[in-house]
Amino acid sequence: MNDLRIIELLNTRSEIALVELDRQYSKLYCSIIRNTLGNEADVDECANDVLLAVWNSIPPNCPDSLVAYVCKIAKRIGIDRYRMKSSQKRSTEYTVMLSELEGCLPGEELTVYENDSEEIKAVLERFIENLDPETEILFVHRYIMCESVAQLAAKYKLDENYISVKLYRARGKLKKELEKEGIVL
16 A cells, blocks of 8 residues: 555544554664664554554644654654653663764754754755765664664674764764854754
């Protein structure tokens, strides 16, 4: 079933939409949640929260890209659960990933979707589109899919140091691009 049909079913409040959404995208959104939280314990509960959030938000929302919409919700839910759980402890892969982006993104919140600035989103989209294919894949999987450098190294059969350097250089370019656009860090 295609995304437009799933959105149609959500708009008519058909529960079949949730079954199809889960069938098509559960591996993806569970992976985002797992990578954000760094453990398996909360993945199932958060996955159910993703489905509920989609159910409650369509309608009134009508996303252009269902997969991007679901990923965005999964990441928000994962981050919310991470924040709740990490109020006692602070040393997960997600904390490391956020610290890498600290110097590149403006404001208190380090995740793009939490910043309502359309200008920043547009600059980030252009920046990612202009990266070479390898760096784009690494950047997106690291900072959007929340995969660790070790996971990326294993997945793409690259050296961890090589990946770290590529990401470091990409963050430097992102910072320069944001400054060039007049976005204060």
